[in-house]
Amino acid sequence: MNNLERMKKFHQAKWNEPVIYEMSEPGERAVLVPGPCCDCVSTDDALATLPKEMLREGVANLPEVAQLQLVRHYNHLSQENIGVDGNIDIGQGTCTMKYNPKVNDRLAGQPKVTEMHPLQPAETAQGILEIFHRTGELFKEISGLDVFSMQPGGGSHGVLALASIVRAYWRDKGEEEKRDEIITTLFSHPADCAVPIVKGYKVVIIQPDADGYPDIEAFKAAISDRTAAIFFTNPEDTGIFNVRIKEFTRLAHEKNILCCYDQANANGLLGITRTAEANFDMSFFNLHKTFGAPHGCGGPATGMVAAKKELRPYLPMPLVEYAPEKGYYLDFDLPKSCGKIKSFWGVAPVVVKAYSWIMALGADGLREVSRVAILNNNYCMKKILEIKGASISFPNHPSRIEQARYSWQKMKEDTGFGTADVQRCIADFGTHYWSSHEPWVIPEPFTIEPSESYSKQDIDDYVAVLAEIARMCYEEPEAVKAAPVNSTVSHTDHDYFDDAAKYAITWRAYNKKYDGYFEPKKK
Amino acid sequence: MKIGFLVNPIAGMGGSVALKGTDGEETLRRALELGASPMAGARAAEAVKLFAAHAAGCEFLAPEGAMGADILRAAGISPTVLFEAKEATAAVDTRRAARLMAEAGVDLIVFAGGDGTARDICAEIGDAVPVVGIPAGVKIHSGVYAKKPQAAGMLVSNFLQGRVKRFVLAEVEDIDEEAFRDNIVRARLYGYMRVPDDREFMQERKSGGGAGTAEEAANLATFLALSMDESTVYLIGSGSTTMQLTNKLGVNGTLLGVDAVKGGRQIGKDLTSQAIKKLLAEAPREKRALIITVIGGQGHIFGRGNQQLSPDVLRMIPKENITVAASPSKMAQLFGKALIADTGDPSLDAEFKGYIPVVTGHSRKMLFKVS
Numbered sequence: 001m002n003n004l005e006r007m008k009k010f011h012q013a014k015w016n017e018p019v020i021y022e023m024s025e026p027g028e029r030a031v032l033v034p035g036p037c038c039d040c041v042s043t044d045d046a047l048a049t050l051p052k053e054m055l056r057e058g059v060a061n062l063p064e065v066a067q068l069q070l071v072r073h074y075n076h077l078s079q080e081n082i083g084v085d086g087n088i089d090i091g092q093g094t095c096t097m098k099y100n101p102k103v104n105d106r107l108a109g110q111p112k113v114t115e116m117h118p119l120q121p122a123e124t125a126q127g128i129l130e131i132f133h134r135t136g137e138l139f140k141e142i143s144g145l146d147v148f149s150m151q152p153g154g155g156s157h158g159v160l161a162l163a164s165i166v167r168a169y170w171r172d173k174g175e176e177e178k179r180d181e182i183i184t185t186l187f188s189h190p191a192d193c194a195v196p197i198v199k200g201y202k203v204v205i206i207q208p209d210a211d212g213y214p215d216i217e218a219f220k221a222a223i224s225d226r227t228a229a230i231f232f233t234n235p236e237d238t239g240i241f242n243v244r245i246k247e248f249t250r251l252a253h254e255k256n257i258l259c260c261y262d263q264a265n266a267n268g269l270l271g272i273t274r275t276a277e278a279n280f281d282m283s284f285f286n287l288h289k290t291f292g293a294p295h296g297c298g299g300p301a302t303g304m305v306a307a308k309k310e311l312r313p314y315l316p317m318p319l320v321e322y323a324p325e326k327g328y329y330l331d332f333d334l335p336k337s338c339g340k341i342k343s344f345w346g347v348a349p350v351v352v353k354a355y356s357w358i359m360a361l362g363a364d365g366l367r368e369v370s371r372v373a374i375l376n377n378n379y380c381m382k383k384i385l386e387i388k389g390a391s392i393s394f395p396n397h398p399s400r401i402e403q404a405r406y407s408w409q410k411m412k413e414d415t416g417f418g419t420a421d422v423q424r425c426i427a428d429f430g431t432h433y434w435s436s437h438e439p440w441v442i443p444e445p446f447t448i449e450p451s452e453s454y455s456k457q458d459i460d461d462y463v464a465v466l467a468e469i470a471r472m473c474y475e476e477p478e479a480v481k482a483a484p485v486n487s488t489v490s491h492t493d494h495d496y497f498d499d500a501a502k503y504a505i506t507w508r509a510y511n512k513k514y515d516g517y518f519e520p521k522k523k
Numbered sequence: 524m525k526i527g528f529l530v531n532p533i534a535g536m537g538g539s540v541a542l543k544g545t546d547g548e549e550t551l552r553r554a555l556e557l558g559a560s561p562m563a564g565a566r567a568a569e570a571v572k573l574f575a576a577h578a579a580g581c582e583f584l585a586p587e588g589a590m591g592a593d594i595l596r597a598a599g600i601s602p603t604v605l606f607e608a609k610e611a612t613a614a615v616d617t618r619r620a621a622r623l624m625a626e627a628g629v630d631l632i633v634f635a636g637g638d639g640t641a642r643d644i645c646a647e648i649g650d651a652v653p654v655v656g657i658p659a660g661v662k663i664h665s666g667v668y669a670k671k672p673q674a675a676g677m678l679v680s681n682f683l684q685g686r687v688k689r690f691v692l693a694e695v696e697d698i699d700e701e702a703f704r705d706n707i708v709r710a711r712l713y714g715y716m717r718v719p720d721d722r723e724f725m726q727e728r729k730s731g732g733g734a735g736t737a738e739e740a741a742n743l744a745t746f747l748a749l750s751m752d753e754s755t756v757y758l759i760g761s762g763s764t765t766m767q768l769t770n771k772l773g774v775n776g777t778l779l780g781v782d783a784v785k786g787g788r789q790i791g792k793d794l795t796s797q798a799i800k801k802l803l804a805e806a807p808r809e810k811r812a813l814i815i816t817v818i819g820g821q822g823h824i825f826g827r828g829n830q831q832l833s834p835d836v837l838r839m840i841p842k843e844n845i846t847v848a849a850s851p852s853k854m855a856q857l858f859g860k861a862l863i864a865d866t867g868d869p870s871l872d873a874e875f876k877g878y879i880p881v882v883t884g885h886s887r888k889m890l891f892k893v894s
Contacts, residue, residue: 186889197885202886204887205883206890207858207892210859215890217878218878222890413673439851441859
């Protein structure tokens with residue numbers, strides 16, 4: 001079967017599903033919640049045992065829906081969705097969308113994991129602590145670093161941990177006031193700039209040179225005795241690996257500046273090069289994404305911090321440790337620690353999934369992951385560059401690592417249609433596509449990351465969709481303007497997302513702002 | 524909806540015959556002698572093609588003939604004719620048309636021309652009425668023009684469909700044609716007009732609540748205001764970015780001039796070079812500071828719209844006390860280019876060569892090359 005023709009005949013489910021509150025019928029129940037313990041204690045008696053300030057005055061405003069109607073509702077919503085299991089998910093560049101083995105979901109879903117409580121004494125949690133500890137041991141090989149914290153709940157949260165460690169380190173050295181600047185690059189992840197600002201730092205951004213590498217002359221002009229640390233993503237969002245990276249860390253270390261490596265884009269580096277070889281003092285890895293746990297779109301995830309042993313005193317606490325006499329334990333004895341980045345010690349199911357994924361593949365398997373990811377990307381790149389109107393950022397630069405940032409600038413000039421139009425159109429093919437992080441310096445950008453999970457056929461099919469949309473832009477402008485026509489919604493009014501007075505993320509907030517369907521409340 | 528439509532039919536004629544512009548009757552005469560033919564109309568028609576489908580229900584106001592009405596009629600739009608111009612149209616006709624459109628209360632003026640045309644319209648309407656410029660001139664330094672006629676057409680089409688809701692101020696710039704013919708680029712900032720925020724159609728929404736241009740400017744102005752020292756004399760240069768700062772400080776600033784602020788109070792308004800020197804002389808050297816912006820397009824930090832900041836003024840201020848501030852989107856447009864310091868004194872320009880930090884928002888700056 002011709003896959004492009006098949007994908008063109010896609011039609012997304014559209015159920016016009018109400019908000020669950022609108023389905024509420026007083027008295028309906030999906031489950032019957034058991035009483036306090038037994039018939040001898042009334043609800044009122046049980047509530048009377050709670051402190052007064054914890055008691056709700058009225059009944060909670062919850063929707064009342066029976067089980068069948070509830071299941072149908074969420075089943076409908078799930079059909080209006082898109083994800084790795086439902087489409088060729090290579091258009092979400094920088095997000096390392098890959099197959100998340102179902103067996104790992106089973107492992108993480110076992111009662112042995114789900115019934116754990118983070119406040120359990122360590123001696124009753126030896127199994128999960130062992131998995132945390134062993135995962136750290138694996139990263140000694142993967143990163144070349146020595147100490148680990150799995151506390152951060154996501155990638156940008158990992159950046160927050162690094163920035164917090166930097167601050168704790170300079171506080172200890174008595175230079176916290178003086179060292180108030182952080183240097184990053186324009187194509188590092190935006191969190192590498194934004195998060196240190198949250199942590200009170202001033203951030204200096206280095207632009208790329210003509211080849212797409214961070215401008216080393218600008219870097220020399222930026223470093224000073226006020227610089228606390230550098231935060232570099234490598235490879236950057238363009239898919240370009242900074243081959244001079246050791247020169248940057250050397251210059252930084254000459255001024256005793258800490259070097260922090262954003263390794264969220266590590267999917268093309270496993271078993272090939274490591275944080276330690278680039279002479280970074282610490283880094284973070286996404287156990288979600290790169291290491292096989294699902295990309296949670298905001299969590300729960302794990303931005304695991306890895307650092308040289310000299311930085312151990314400053315890591316978030318507690319650290320998971322092992323001693324032969326007491327087994328696995330939580331080490332809170334870190335007086336210089338940056339403190340807690342998150343409650344407890346990490347998102348256990350994500351760590352279990354990542355551990356299983358790494359153990360299933362082994363060292364050779366990890367290297368094979370990266371080799372296939374790079375091969376897929378460079379194959380995909382060659383095919384995309386054959387599409388009329390498409391080009392790549394920094395065209396003089398040779399091959400890319402695991403992803404690449406492209407541009408529809410030529411198509412925009414020829415037809416008036418750019419990346420936002422492609423983004424609308426592609427929903428009609430049952431797949432999706434992302435453009436770029438800020439800053440939008442590559443005109444009409446799109447970023448494709450065909451990780452190791454996708455077959456040659458998948459990549460061919462996805463690129464065929466892009467080529468078909470480009471053809472439509474050149475030959476069928478009216479069809480492009482109308483798209484998407486086969487999706488759940490067509491054009492949306494962005495005003496609602498931009499205006500705090502208009503958007504609502506809960507039913508309660510919605511009811512404060514609107515009567516009926518998007519009818520603003522009359523003042 | 525009412526739309527004004529205006530073409531400067533002679534715009535761009537000087538270019539094809541290497542006259543580098545078409546300003547002034549004499550130049551036009553020479554251009555015609557050299558065999559130049561009008562091209563602005565054809566470029567305007569390219570744009571009209573793209574929005575004609577959404578013109579139903581809108582009233583179009585245009586001067587008769589080549590100044591607008593003919594081009595609209597060719598695309599099936601019957602305009603309300605404002606007046607009939609003489610055969611050889613001149614700047615006065617452009618200005619008259621813009622004035623009549625503003626008086627008629629149009630929602631948007633679509634015009635085709637070059638920097639001279641933009642200046643004429645700006646002189647009449649300022650930022651009172653939004654505009655979309657179709658590039659048809661020899662010189663296009665002004666930010667009021669779309670990149671290509673087709674892009675202008677798409678923008679107008681979006682406007683007619685009610686999809687344009689945000690506007691930004693864009694520079695109206697022009698160079699001295701006489702000097703330019705001698706290969707000297709001497710540009711000036713003449714004012715600002717209001718244009719649709721093109722990014723509205725481009726904006727990436729992964730992170731939600733995308734910062735628009737207005738939010739970026741407010742963020743920048745707030746940070747600059749918070750960073751100011753009470754006892755320092757601040758010169759605040761021209762431009763809409765720095766105007767946001769004076770607004771934030773609650774002082775009545777000058778859009779196209781240099782103002783002075785100390786301790787949150789205005790101590791000088793629309794200052795000349797002489798007045799600036801006098802003011803600076805009263806403060807110790809380390810208490811003198813300057814906040815300027817980058818003029819969009821070519822990336823000038825000095826020598827465009829702020830000639831009051833003469834070389835001797837700049838020498839009175841420590842280099843580290845000079846803050847260049849610009850929104851991230853303005854700097855994104857300059858991606859891959861270098862900034863230009865054209866103070867009028869080559870030896871001073873040389874001192875600014877290298878890398879200069881450009882403050883782009885709260886606690887963030889970008890190192891930019893100055894060539």
